Amino acid sequence: MNDTRALAAQALAEVALRGASLREVMERQAPRLADSRDRALLMALVSDGSRWWLRFDAALDRLLERPLRDKEPRIHALLVLGLVQLEILQLPAYAAVAATVQAARELKRPQLAGLVNAVLRRWQREREQHLAALDAQPRTRHAHPAWLARAIARDWPEQADAVMAADNLEPPLMLRANARRGTRDALIEALRAAGYEAQPHAWLRDGIVLPHSTDVTRMPGFAEGLFAVQDGAAQIAADILDAQHGQRVLDACAAPGGKACHVLERADVALTAVEFDAARTARIRQNLERLGLQASLVTGDAGDPSAWWDGKPFDRILIDAPCSATGVLRRRPDVRLHRRDTDVATLAAQQKRILDGVWPTLAPGGRLVYITCSLLRAENEAVVQGWLAEHTDARVVSLELPVGQAAAIGWQVLPGDGDLDGMYYAVLERIG
Structure with a gap:
C-alpha cells in the first residue's frame, strides 16, 4: 500500500484505538513512501489526527447512525482524517473528499467508499451546527481528555484556555x-x-x-x-545546571540524551548517564556518537544507585523525571490519547523515589536540578515540597527565567510561553 491517506488511516487507528506510539508507528510507516512530500503529508495527517482525535471522533458520533470504531477501525480513522483535512489542514474540499474516498478503496473497503463520501458531504452541509456543538464542551473544543482539561483548569485557572490552545498549534x-x-x-x-x-x-x-x-x-x-x-525549554536545563570544567555530573534519567549531550557540549565534565531501558540507552549512545561526545552509559534504575554508583560523589545531578508529559502535547499529540488521570499519583511516587535514591550521591555544596515536562502541580512543586519536608540537608536555589512564572517552589514554563514547550524546573543544593 502506498496511498498516503490509506497509510495515515492505518497508522492513526493504531495510535488512537490500539494505544500505539505515534513515533514508533511513523518510523515504521514513513519509509513506505518514496516521495518526501508524501512523507510530510503522512506526518501532518497522523499528527493532526492524533491532536484532534477527541474532537472529530466525537463529531462522527453525530454523523454516523452506527459507530465504526470496533468493526472498521481504519475507516473510522479515515473519516477522522477526512474532517482533519477539511477543518485543520484546510485542503480544497473537492480534493480532500475525493482522495479520502479513494483511500477507502485502497484499504480494501470499496463497499464503504459511498459511506465515506456521504459522511464528509453531510459534514460540509451541516458544518456550523456540528462545530457549535463541539465547541460547547472543553473536551471537544480543545481536544483534551476531560480529566486533563479539569486538571489544567484547577492548576492554571487564568491560563487554561491559552494552554490548551497552545497545545494545538504547530510548534517551531x-x-x-x-x-x-x-x-x-x-x-x-x-x-x-x-x-x-x-x-x-x-x-x-x-x-x-x-x-x-x-x-x-x-x-x-x-x-x-x-x-x-531540542526544544528551547529543554535547552534551559544546561543553563541552570551550570556544570563546570572538571566536575562529575550525573544525568539520572537520560534518554534520549539531549540534555546530557548539551552539558557535554558546554563543559569538559565526567558525565554518567543512567537509563532504565536498554533500547533507550542505545539511543543515547547514537546521539553521543553523532555529536562527537563521550559519557559513561549505565542501564539501570536511577532510584537504586547501589547497583551502579562507584561511591564517588557527583557535583551536579540532573533528573529529567518520568512524568505525564502534559507540557509537550504540541510535540507529542498522542500523549493526550494514552495518558490517564490515575497515572499522575503513580508518576509522582516514582519521581520522589528517584529523588530519594540519587540525593545521597550528591556532594555537599553540589547542585541537583529536578525537571519534568509536566504542567501539573502534583508532579512538580508538590513532589519537591514533600521531598524537602524529609530532607533537612537541602535548600532551594532561587530561579528566574525570561518566560514563565514562579511556582511555589521552582519555576514553571507553560506550553506556548515564549513559544516553548511546557516544563518545570527546581534547583536544590546540598547543605554540609
Whole structure:
C-alpha cells in the first residue's frame, strides 16, 4: 500500500484505538513512501489526527447512525482524517473528499467508499451546527481528555484556555548548535544558504529557531553532528545546571540524551548517564556518537544507585523525571490519547523515589536540578515540597527565567510561553 491517506488511516487507528506510539508507528510507516512530500503529508495527517482525535471522533458520533470504531477501525480513522483535512489542514474540499474516498478503496473497503463520501458531504452541509456543538464542551473544543482539561483548569485557572490552545498549534522546529563543532552563527549562515529560514533564539545562546518542521537528516551539518533537535525549554536545563570544567555530573534519567549531550557540549565534565531501558540507552549512545561526545552509559534504575554508583560523589545531578508529559502535547499529540488521570499519583511516587535514591550521591555544596515536562502541580512543586519536608540537608536555589512564572517552589514554563514547550524546573543544593 502506498496511498498516503490509506497509510495515515492505518497508522492513526493504531495510535488512537490500539494505544500505539505515534513515533514508533511513523518510523515504521514513513519509509513506505518514496516521495518526501508524501512523507510530510503522512506526518501532518497522523499528527493532526492524533491532536484532534477527541474532537472529530466525537463529531462522527453525530454523523454516523452506527459507530465504526470496533468493526472498521481504519475507516473510522479515515473519516477522522477526512474532517482533519477539511477543518485543520484546510485542503480544497473537492480534493480532500475525493482522495479520502479513494483511500477507502485502497484499504480494501470499496463497499464503504459511498459511506465515506456521504459522511464528509453531510459534514460540509451541516458544518456550523456540528462545530457549535463541539465547541460547547472543553473536551471537544480543545481536544483534551476531560480529566486533563479539569486538571489544567484547577492548576492554571487564568491560563487554561491559552494552554490548551497552545497545545494545538504547530510548534517551531528548534535546534541546538553543538558548540564543540562550530559556532551558532556559522551554522545559521549555512542553513540560510541552503534555503532554511533559520533565526537565532532571542536568549538561549545555543538555540536556533525555524518556523516549520522538516526532515532534519537532510539539513546541512546534521550528519557531521553540528546540531541536534531540542526544544528551547529543554535547552534551559544546561543553563541552570551550570556544570563546570572538571566536575562529575550525573544525568539520572537520560534518554534520549539531549540534555546530557548539551552539558557535554558546554563543559569538559565526567558525565554518567543512567537509563532504565536498554533500547533507550542505545539511543543515547547514537546521539553521543553523532555529536562527537563521550559519557559513561549505565542501564539501570536511577532510584537504586547501589547497583551502579562507584561511591564517588557527583557535583551536579540532573533528573529529567518520568512524568505525564502534559507540557509537550504540541510535540507529542498522542500523549493526550494514552495518558490517564490515575497515572499522575503513580508518576509522582516514582519521581520522589528517584529523588530519594540519587540525593545521597550528591556532594555537599553540589547542585541537583529536578525537571519534568509536566504542567501539573502534583508532579512538580508538590513532589519537591514533600521531598524537602524529609530532607533537612537541602535548600532551594532561587530561579528566574525570561518566560514563565514562579511556582511555589521552582519555576514553571507553560506550553506556548515564549513559544516553548511546557516544563518545570527546581534547583536544590546540598547543605554540609
